[in-house]
Amino acid sequence: MTASEKTYEMQWDCEYCGAKKLLGLSQRYCPTCGGPQNPAKRYFPAESDKVAVEDHPFVGADATCPACRHAMSRACNNCSNCGSPIDAGKQVAMHGGQQQGAGGQWQPAESTEARGGASASKRKIGLIVGLIVMALVVLVVARTALKKDAVLSVVRHSWMREITIERFDEVEEQGACRSVPAEGRILSRTTPEPKCTMTRVDKGDGTFKETKACTEPAELCTYRIDKWKAARTAKETGGLESAPTWPALNLRLGNCRGCERTAAKTESYTVGFDDAQGKPHDCEVTDVNRWKGFAKGAKFGGQIRVVGGDLDCDSLKAK
Ligand SMILES: [Zn+2]
Ligand SMILES: [Zn+2]
Known part of the structure; x- marks a missing residue:
């Protein structure tokens, strides 16, 4: 097993002016209208739009300012929007991972939701298997117990x-x-x-x-x-x-x-x-x-x- 790893910028669309394909790391504010980045609007870019990040020190997932709700890097001590300390800021919501399918297209990897769905269908399968096992046990017991001379x-x-x-x-x-x-x-x-x-x-x-x-x-x-x-x-x-x-x-x-x-x-x-x-x-x-x-x-x-x-x-x- 060999593995190689690379870091790229997520992209986001501005919810104020509609500017598209903005960079998640280097454009924290919209270059067109100055609107703040909403981390919920981030997405994985198309293969042709990928921008690599070299020697990027990862300081943790972004925090949300407890006062004004703006998202910012963990490296900040104070909110760049309102100045509040952000130590107590909650981590922004993370996007579900992706996995490349056989045809080359990207599909959601096992996200929390996907796992929930899978476990629901697993429960269904478990129930069916349980019923089959019960029916077999009844059959075996009947075969052992019910006999005529x-x-x-x-x-x-x-x-x-x-x-x-x-x-x-x-x-x-x-x-x-x-x-x-x-x-x-x-x-x-x-x-x-x-x-x-x-x-x-x-x-x-x-x-x-x-x-x-x-x-x-x-x-x-x-x-x-x-x-x-x-x-x-x-x-x-x-x-x-x-x-x-x-x-x-x-x-x-x-x-x-x-x-x-x-x-x-x-x-x-x-x-x-x-x-x-x-x-x-x-x-x-x-x-x-x-x-x-x-x-x-x-x-x-x-x-x-x-x-x-x-x-x-x-x-x-x-x-
Ligand atoms: Zn904008
Ligand atoms: Zn703030």
Whole structure:
């Protein structure tokens, strides 16, 4: 992140004679009619009208004279209009900051008002999220609590065993050049454009500060590298009649390009029930022997969830 900062004069329009684009810092009185500057009429100038302020000592936002309401620099001890001491003077109102949008136009940065609006819409979103969460909680509670008893008979058995197979091969990847592994073969390098944000902040003394902050993106590399990657799965399925087995593999082992190796293995055993109405329900069992123990045609008592209509597999009891 790099940042550069420059100070420019705010501009103001005279409310007495209508003179435009007067300078906030160096023209405290209207050069046309002599009318005092009203800090509330200050604004950020157009890009072409910007006047830079060099070595300007910032002494604080302007004070408003407690006696005659004229605004003046904090450097003054007494009001240049009526002579009253201005130590107790209140700070002039500050203008909301600006931020440059993607199209180059200036838009209000998060001002107090904007933040108020955002928090109102945030409150609305919060309310909607709250209602959704409440509805979900009600649903979960109903799903857990509302169940009806049912009689189920064992009608199906199935098992599945699956192996993920990885292949060692050349792949193309992209990433920050400094984190490319040593064995990576770099094909191309690109440096993305830096992203810059311009912001303007009213300093309240007739000047504003313009800040340009840029992020320096890391150089990106496209490279080729040999690595293990999930390529396919081998799967075997069956019922009670066939003993569960792992799929037969014919792998080309080793560390060559195109060589294969086994990775994750998963297995599942499912018992299928029909309820009194003939509606099917499945329960997964982790242990093979327990799975075999569910004899075909055996009757079980169990609970069906009212919400969802599915069987609570933990509720099964042999009849
Ligand atoms: Zn004027
Ligand atoms: Zn005064």
